[in-house]
Amino acid sequence: MAKTYGILTLNKISSVGLKRLPTASYRIGNDIAEPDAILVRSQNMHEMDIPASVLAIARAGAGTNNVPVAQMSARGVPVFNAAGANANAVKELVITGMLLASRNIVPALGFVASLQGDDASLHKQVEDGKKHYAGIELRGRTLGVIGLGAIGRLVADAAIRLGMNVIGFDPEITVDAAWSLPSQVKKANTVEELLKHSDFVTLHVPLLPATKGLINEKRVQTMKSGSVLLNFARDAIVDEAAVLAGLASKHLRGYVCDFPTAQAQGQAGIIALPHLGASTEEAEDNCAMMVADQVRDYLEHGNLVNTVNFPTLVMARESNYRLAIANANVPNMLGQISSTLAGAGINIHTMMNKSRGEMAYTLVDVDSLVPAEVIAQLAAIPGVLKVRDLPLDTK
Ligand SMILES: NC(=O)C1=CN([C@@H]2O[C@H](COP(=O)(O)OP(=O)(O)OC[C@H]3O[C@@H](n4cnc5c(N)ncnc54)[C@H](O)[C@@H]3O)[C@@H](O)[C@H]2O)C=CC1
Numbered sequence: 001m002a003k004t005y006g007i008l009t010l011n012k013i014s015s016v017g018l019k020r021l022p023t024a025s026y027r028i029g030n031d032i033a034e035p036d037a038i039l040v041r042s043q044n045m046h047e048m049d050i051p052a053s054v055l056a057i058a059r060a061g062a063g064t065n066n067v068p069v070a071q072m073s074a075r076g077v078p079v080f081n082a083a084g085a086n087a088n089a090v091k092e093l094v095i096t097g098m099l100l101a102s103r104n105i106v107p108a109l110g111f112v113a114s115l116q117g118d119d120a121s122l123h124k125q126v127e128d129g130k131k132h133y134a135g136i137e138l139r140g141r142t143l144g145v146i147g148l149g150a151i152g153r154l155v156a157d158a159a160i161r162l163g164m165n166v167i168g169f170d171p172e173i174t175v176d177a178a179w180s181l182p183s184q185v186k187k188a189n190t191v192e193e194l195l196k197h198s199d200f201v202t203l204h205v206p207l208l209p210a211t212k213g214l215i216n217e218k219r220v221q222t223m224k225s226g227s228v229l230l231n232f233a234r235d236a237i238v239d240e241a242a243v244l245a246g247l248a249s250k251h252l253r254g255y256v257c258d259f260p261t262a263q264a265q266g267q268a269g270i271i272a273l274p275h276l277g278a279s280t281e282e283a284e285d286n287c288a289m290m291v292a293d294q295v296r297d298y299l300e301h302g303n304l305v306n307t308v309n310f311p312t313l314v315m316a317r318e319s320n321y322r323l324a325i326a327n328a329n330v331p332n333m334l335g336q337i338s339s340t341l342a343g344a345g346i347n348i349h350t351m352m353n354k355s356r357g358e359m360a361y362t363l364v365d366v367d368s369l370v371p372a373e374v375i376a377q378l379a380a381i382p383g384v385l386k387v388r389d390l391p392l393d394t395k
């Protein structure tokens with residue numbers, strides 16, 4: 001009988017993506033027991049008892065801070081994301097956020113909603129009251145972008161098209177990302193340099209120990225007087241109390257974020273959206289399609305693309321029998337894997353191994369069926385975290 005896979009969904013995942021997992025071999029739902037993979041958006045998985053059956057977790061989005069990545073690495077389980085698939089949606093909301101703040105749109109809408117009377121009275125109140133909501137233009141102002149990955153690059157490009165000057169800071173920028181940046185983007189050497197010169201500052205970094213509290217009290221004070229901070233990355237990247245103090249003293253003009261909190265609720269200068277950055281039909285479909293394809297390729301063929309904890313490794317099938325082995329990145333793993341196979345009289349057709357940090361991953365195409373006892377021997381090699389037997393279904 002052909003193998004079937006169970007996919008547990010923890011949030012609503014677009015059906016456009018789920019359709020890429022054929023119903024003949026995939027059972028998908030929010031109540032799948034002993035799933036082979038989990039698809040998730042923002043649900044916090046840190047306290048979840050993740051079943052031992054799970055071979056892969058895929059975040060239908062960019063940030064994986066809601067997934068216990070280190071715990072999964074120790075189990076040899078890759079954590080996938082949908083790199084770049086929702087970047088355009090976030091870019092459009094960031095530009096919206098800059099316009100909302102620069103033109104005082106939120107209080108202006110509140111003013112209009114509060115008006116009462118007939119048309120003539122409304123007209124008078126509007127003309128008298130509009131002076132309180134006069135704004136500033138984006139053209140000619142400076143945007144500082146912290147994090148020039150998939151989203152930051154698109155935001156930089158859009159801002160330049162609106163006539164803004166753009167400064168960027170990203171000490172870990174990839175060569176490809178640097179090539180794709182508009183030449184007008186100026187490089188800041190430090191966060192402080194960027195903050196000092198920017199009228200708007202937008203954050204597009206992942207939440208990591210190194211980025212937690214990136215915008216702290218000292219840095220709020222370093223920001224230009226009258227500037228606006230935009231945070232569509234993660235709440236903990238900003239020390240919100242410091243930002244509220246900056247708003248109260250009028251040092252900051254506004255804080256636009258995707259993460260409402262009780263302490264910021266209703267405070268002047270705050271525009272908080274309900275984590276809407278990636279909430280467009282297009283982004284939800286793109287993310288779901290990307291992770292469905294990645295998970296399917298991993299479950300069926302062991303290929304790894306777009307994980308946050310494993311190397312990228314894709315190998316075309318060259319035989320009907322494949323082993324996928326997740327192991328610690330320590331000496332002599334390949335030697336032990338090949339000698340175990342040789343000892344069992346199994347010929348290696350092709351073998352590829354790649355590492356990333358402490359993790360390594362090996363795909364081995366062999367010429368004959370691998371008996372269960374050999375799989376057990378491989379799994380028992382110290383440092384081997386997971387062994388998967390992936391014979392092609394040739395029926
Ligand atoms: N509000 C929402 O709905 C969404 C929020 N996000 C958040 O935005 C983050 C960024 O998303 P992408 O641009 O797609 O990720 P990405 O991985 O393409 O880019 C992140 C960039 O940040 C840079 N970076 C890392 N540490 C840094 C530091 N200390 N200083 C400056 N740069 C640093 C990296 O080098 C990389 O270029 C995600 O991790 C997620 O938390 C992403 C999508 C939707």
Ligand SMILES: O=C(O)CCC(=O)C(=O)O
Pocket residue numbers: 041042060061062063064086275277278279
């Ligand atoms: O799935 C969502 O709506 C949240 C998107 C997000 O925060 C991310 O992709 O990092």
